[in-house]
Amino acid sequence: MSEKFKDSVDLMSFLQHNSNENEFFDNTEFPTKKESTNINMNQNSSNTLFSNIHDLNTNPITCFENKDSFNEFELTDDTNNYAQGPIDENERIRRGQGGGNHVGGTSSLSSLSPTTHKSSSSLNSNPLIFTNDNIPVMEESGDKKKAQNRAAQRAFRERKQAKLDSLEHQLKESEANKEALQKEVDTLRKLNQEIHAENRTLLRKHDDNNNNMSNSINYNQNNFAGQYTEDQIIEKNIIHRTREDFYKDLMKQVKVATESNSETIQNKTYEDNDGNIIMTIPATWEYLQKNxxxxxxxxxxxxxxxxxEVCHGAGGAYPKVIIDEAIKRLMDEQ
Amino acid sequence: MSEKFKDSVDLMSFLQHNSNENEFFDNTEFPTKKESTNINMNQNSSNTLFSNIHDLNTNPITCFENKDSFNEFELTDDTNNYAQGPIDENERIRRGQGGGNHVGGTSSLSSLSPTTHKSSSSLNSNPLIFTNDNIPVMEESGDKKKAQNRAAQRAFRERKQAKLDSLEHQLKESEANKEALQKEVDTLRKLNQEIHAENRTLLRKHDDNNNNMSNSINYNQNNFAGQYTEDQIIEKNIIHRTREDFYKDLMKQVKVATESNSETIQNKTYEDNDGNIIMTIPATWEYLQKNxxxxxxxxxxxxxxxxxEVCHGAGGAYPKVIIDEAIKRLMDEQ
DNA sequence: GATAGTGACGTCACAGAT
DNA sequence: ATCTGTGACGTCACTATC
Structure with a gap:
């Protein structure tokens, strides 16, 4: 009973229902010997009541960590607000509900359970209050402890819920990020493919043209005797110019690459005759470091x-397969 | 008390403790009128007990949705297992604990609370069982309902926990994926830059050659009117040829550079603001290897x-002085 | 060594599904 | 109309912490 109305301010209704309840309680599993407990009960109830009112209402701030918890009891007065969200204190009171309905039992009874209960006796500073018969009536600090527990649990639940919400939010965000990144990867891959294809096409055309050129040169040679050297010269010039320009460009690229923090992996990575990717040791280093x-x-x-190492003039190179294998091994080890 | 031992198989211990408990319960808030309730109590307790044993033990599978829940009670017998994880049924019994310790009160008492309690009376098909005195003893289906509630809650808690675990796992995975994707994006971006630079180089080459060619074409044009279209074709061919040649040269040069191991060092070596030579790690590697x-x-x-390492976007670089120092140290050691 | 934090559980109220 | 799922809560046991 004291538990039942622990959080309730409605002392009058409690007192009103009292006699009736006693009627009912005749059939409780735990018949008590005598009376006089009725007075004790009331006394206890009011004690309990007040201590709890103090704990949970008049000074709720002491019970809850954050303002939200506190406001819970201050803001809403809608007693019909069952639907969602935390329940305000009034509502909690109105329901008079919760697992803690230790109807008809004082908290001290819990220490009587066959299981080992240390808390009631060991955790309370003033464990028992005695009537003049020297009969333990109730644990004042036991109820205090209970109030603390209630508050602690409430706070804990709120924290937990907040954590869960945050978790869900994080996941959502992460998934969104993932999706965006995946899109970016796709885009980049596609772009890459396109440029690469373009480059390859250029290369192929180049080869063809090369052939064309030599063909045409031959052709020219056939048609225009004496032009050989001139063609050659032109060709050379073109080549030469090309080389220089190329080199200039290369340097520029390198500079850009260095500045923009983009390395020149391609310089150190190539394919062997079978299409396997081979990386020089510096390239390997970069590859490892990067990824x-x-x-x-x-x-x-x-x-x-x-x-x-596979044969490579610059002091060793590794097939990418081997590198990846090694990485996997090491990671598995870890 | 029936609540107290609701899930307990330990009827004997309950009976043993019984008298003592009665001593204590003299001071409960709800003194009962008479005796004979002792028998009733035992009866109730055993009723309750059996119904709960049935619900929770002999046929637990009916209480829980999934096999895991069931196994919980089958797998472990460690009564000291407080630390973590769900508690097996034995443990639950041993503790005899839980919020539902309606010590000294029957569930029917809850309907006596001043708050509106519909459930006990309205939700139970057979709300009350009467003794031969026509005194309501207990709600058979009330306890059934409670057992159901217990099971439902337990299942629900487990589901909830599983959900939470899964959520956490998902988040972890998502984050890992994200990271991998980010790496991929970085790699692709870099690659893109490189290919793009290559492309640009090619194009510039192309343009240069174009100019060259168009000069000569213009010249030709000047000389041979009407050749415009043909010139264009030629131009195209030539352009291609140039590009390809350029590319070949590029490859050659790169190859030379790689083989001679001389060119690429400068790609990764630079001077800081004070004129100190700084080498990226790959550059360091090459430097060491070469020399x-x-x-x-x-x-x-x-x-x-x-x-x-000194600050360098690409994952570290060393001042050459430091490198040389290190070499010297090592050589001195040898 | 009192207190807060936490895991586990049971109880109740309520909403839906059946 | 009954059962199930869920939200909210309180209680207890235990641990960590100051």
């Missing part, structure tokens, strides 16, 4: 790669 | 250089 820099010990990988 | 490849353990040097 796994935070996650693995690059030097370890390089060490594990030692001796697996 | 000391046979004499020292490059990896050792790199290791000794660790942590001495």
């Amino acid at each position: 796994y820099g935070e996650d693995i010990d690059i030097i370890k990988v390089l060490k594990s790669l030692r001796g697996k | 000391y490849g046979e004499d020292i353990d490059i990896i050792k040097v790199l290791k000794s250089l660790r942590g001495k």
Whole structure:
């Protein structure tokens, strides 16, 4: 009963219902020996009541960590507000509900359970209040403890819920980011493919033209004797100019690449005759650093790669397959 | 009390504690009128007990949706397992705990609260069982309902927890994916830049050649009117030829550069504002390899250089002074 | 060593589904 | 009309922390 009305301000209604309730309680599982407890009960109830009113209403701020919790009880007075969201204190009172309906039992009874209950006796500073018969009536601080527990649980639940909400939000955001990134990857890949294709086309055309050119040169040669050297010269000039320009461009590229923090991997990465990607050691380093820099010990990988170099003039190179294998091994180890 | 031991199989211990408890319950808030309730109580308790044993133990599968819930009670028998994870049924019993400790009160009492309680009376098909005195003893289906509620709540909690776990897992995965995608984006972007630069170089080359060609074409044009279209065709061909040649040259040069291992160093070496030579890590590698490849353990040097990186977007670079110092140290060691 | 935090649970109210 | 799912809450046991 004290539990039942613990949070209730409605002392009058409690007192009103009292006699009737006693009628009912005749059939409780725990028959008590005598009377006089009625007075005790009332006394207890009011004690409990007041202590709880103090705990939960007059000074709720002490019970709750954040203002929200507090406002919960201050803002709303809608007693019909069952639908969603936290329930305000009035509503909680109105319902007189919750698992804690220890109807007809004082909290001290809990210490009587066959299970080991240390809390009631060990955790309370003033464990028991005695009537003049020296019969333990109730634990004042036991109820205090209960009030604390209630508040703690409430706060905890709120934190938990907030955490859950945040989690959900994070996930949503992460998924959105992922999608955006995936789109970007697709776009970039496509773009890459296009440019690459263009470059390849240029290359192929170049070869064709080369042939064309030599054909045409031959043709010219056939048709115009003596033009050989001139054609050659022109060709050379063109080549030469091309070379220089190329080199200039290359340098420019390198500069841009360096400045923009974009490395010149292509200089160190190539395909062998079978189409396997081969990376020189510097390229390997870059590759590792770029893609796994935070996650693995690059030097370890390089060490594990030692001796697996394929022939390469510049002091060793590794097939990308081998590198990836080594990375996988190392990551599996971790 | 029936609540207290609702889920308990330990009827004996309950009975043993019974008398003592009655002593204590003398001071409950709800003194009952008479005796004979003792028998009733036992009866009730056993009723309750059995119905709950049935609900929760002998036929637990009816209470829980999934096999996991069921196994919970089958797998573990560790009564000391407080630490984490769900508690098996034995543990639950041992504790005899939970909010539902309606000590000393039957569930029917809840309907006596001043708040409107419809459930007990309206939601139960067989609300009350009467003793031969026609005194309501307990609600058989009330307890049934409670058992159902317990099971439902338990299942719900488990689902909720599973959901939360899954959520966390999803988030983790999503984040990992995100990171991978981000890396891919970076890689692709870089690659794109490179290819694009290459493309641009090609195009510029092309334009240059174009100009060259068009000069000569113009010249030709000047000389041979009406050749315009043919010239255009030629121009196109020539342009292509030039491009291709350019590209070949590019490749050649790159190859030379790579083989001779001389060109690419400068790509990664630069001077800082004070004129100090700074080498990126790949540059360092090349530098070491080229100049000391046979004499020292490059990896050792790199290791000794660790942590001495200066700021460099591409993942670290070392002042040449530092590198040389490290080399000297290592050589002195040997 | 009192207190807060947390895990587990049971109870109730209520909304829907059946 | 009954059952199920869920939100809210309180209680207890235990741990961590100051």
